[in-house]
Amino acid sequence: MVPGVRLIVFGRQGAGKGTQCIRLARHFVVPHISTGDILRAAIKSGTELGHKVESVIAGGNLVTDELMLEIVDDRLQKPDARNRGFILDGFPRTIPQAQGLMDLLQPRGLDRAIDLDVPEDIVLHRLSIRRVCRDCGANYSTKKRPHTNWTCDVCGGEVWQRPDDTEEAIRQRLDLYAAQTEPLTKWFADQGLLSVVDGVGITDEVTERLLKAIEDARR
Numbered sequence: 001m002v003p004g005v006r007l008i009v010f011g012r013q014g015a016g017k018g019t020q021c022i023r024l025a026r027h028f029v030v031p032h033i034s035t036g037d038i039l040r041a042a043i044k045s046g047t048e049l050g051h052k053v054e055s056v057i058a059g060g061n062l063v064t065d066e067l068m069l070e071i072v073d074d075r076l077q078k079p080d081a082r083n084r085g086f087i088l089d090g091f092p093r094t095i096p097q098a099q100g101l102m103d104l105l106q107p108r109g110l111d112r113a114i115d116l117d118v119p120e121d122i123v124l125h126r127l128s129i130r131r132v133c134r135d136c137g138a139n140y141s142t143k144k145r146p147h148t149n150w151t152c153d154v155c156g157g158e159v160w161q162r163p164d165d166t167e168e169a170i171r172q173r174l175d176l177y178a179a180q181t182e183p184l185t186k187w188f189a190d191q192g193l194l195s196v197v198d199g200v201g202i203t204d205e206v207t208e209r210l211l212k213a214i215e216d217a218r219r
């Protein structure tokens, strides 16, 4: 079996983190921990956490660092993550979150932080045509399927446009990314943990690049 791994993947909204993280998680047999998915699941099931974060997310804003750290700490305590590792998708996205995470990960630490790099004009286009399954999060594009309503090929759930994929919320999310998340590249580079991977191209190619960057860093 491929040995486990402890990775974080960050990158602009629409860079393809979700798709690539699912593939990496399968490859390394570790859980894919997406904070966006955790929060959306809480909203869908109407939990206290869901009520707290619903309007924050719909407006394209960030949930507080304290709450996010609590959620991630909780998830990382589970046996799958403790024993084999994890692919963290969408966390950390601020420097205080990164500091908090590194504290949680002592003594073993993190293997690698990957910046999946896709320029802003390309992600803007990808997000405007993106549709997702409300149940399992599978991604679709209106370019491949022009009609508006369809059911998910994977689970039969309803495919819709995420409420934070409106033009206004996308702009807000990208601005927050530039202000709060982009500084993480330097922060992780300073610790010798950063790999930048080009996220433009066909999905299989990008996966190959990611696997190569991870293997190179392990040597």
Ligand code: ADP
Residues within 6 Å of the ligand: 012, 013, 014, 035, 036, 037, 039, 056, 057, 060, 061, 062, 063, 064, 068, 089, 090, 091, 092, 093, 097, 164, 173
């Ligand atoms: P995206 O990165 O495409 O905006 P995600 O699915 O990763 O989408 O996250 C959706 C929303 O969930 C974010 O816009 C934000 O409101 C909230 N969120 C997810 N992860 C975090 C985090 N680490 N810190 C703060 N808010 C978060």
